[in-house]
Amino acid sequence: DIQMTQSPSTLSASVGDRVTITCRASQSISSWLAWYQQKPGKAPKLLIYKASSLESGVPSRFSGSGSGTEFTLTISSLQPDDFATYYCQRETFGQGTKVEIK
Amino acid sequence: EVQLVESGGGLVQPGRSLRLSCAASGFTFDDYAMHWVRQAPGKGLEWVSGISWNSGSIGYADSVKGRFTISRDNAKNSLYLQMNSLRAEDTALYYCAKDKLGFLEWFTFDYWGQGTLVTVSS
Numbered sequence: 647d648i649q650m651t652q653s654p655s656t657l658s659a660s661v662g663d664r665v666t667i668t669c670r671a672s673q674s675i676s677s678w679l680a681w682y683q684q685k686p687g688k689a690p691k692l693l694i695y696k697a698s699s700l701e702s703g704v705p706s707r708f709s710g711s712g713s714g715t716e717f718t719l720t721i722s723s724l725q726p727d728d729f730a731t732y733y734c735q736r737e738t739f740g741q742g743t744k745v746e747i748k
Numbered sequence: 749e750v751q752l753v754e755s756g757g758g759l760v761q762p763g764r765s766l767r768l769s770c771a772a773s774g775f776t777f778d779d780y781a782m783h784w785v786r787q788a789p790g791k792g793l794e795w796v797s798g799i800s801w802n803s804g805s806i807g808y809a810d811s812v813k814g815r816f817t818i819s820r821d822n823a824k825n826s827l828y829l830q831m832n833s834l835r836a837e838d839t840a841l842y843y844c845a846k847d848k849l850g851f852l853e854w855f856t857f858d859y860w861g862q863g864t865l866v867t868v869s870s
Binding site for chain 2: 647648678680682684689690692695696701708733735736738739740741742
């Protein structure tokens with residue numbers, strides 16, 4: 647099975663900061679990677695698919711990049727609504743990255 | 749509007765069975781693969797099982813293989829998860845999720861239900 651590893655596990659940042667989350671796959675997954683945002687008590691929300699395609703309705707401050715085994719999710723200017731937990735996924739999910747207020 | 753509504757969760761003793769259902773509406777159900785994803789209390793997301801549009805391709809996480817069975821009824825726009833030999837570690841909120849594709853290829857979930865809670869305890 648392919649293992650997905652995210653870093654960091656927790657990230658403290660301020661509104662307006664540029665934030666980057668990394669996801670590594672245990673073997674090459676080409677560009678078959680998705681990113682989700684989850685807020686407490688809510689279902690996950692798809693942000694990015696095929697590594698870099700922005701899901702409809704998702705703000706353009708979110709972007710994804712990478713291929714093979716290393717991927718990144720970038721939030722160009724962190725907004726108050728962005729404090730949440732983020733997961734990468736290729737079948738299995740990464741362990742999550744919690745973005746907290748600094 | 750796409751809606752996914754899970755049902756069938758509850759409290760069950762270890763070793764017993766439970767069947768979850770997911771009622772879908774607002775899209776052409778038989779065009780898309782469907783999945784079950786679970787989240788234990790305070791933990792991360794775990795993909796459980798997926799089924800292609802025509803039930804021709806099915807996959808399971810190693811943790812549930814041989815105990816859980818996924819199925820769908822396209823005439824009823826419904827997805828199911830039969831869970832047998834339940835264990836304490838199966839305790840979780842179980843989400844139904846729609847794939848962007850009809851095949852088990854992208855594993856990209858664009859719509860999710862609100863989940864149904866399964867608690868396995870004596």
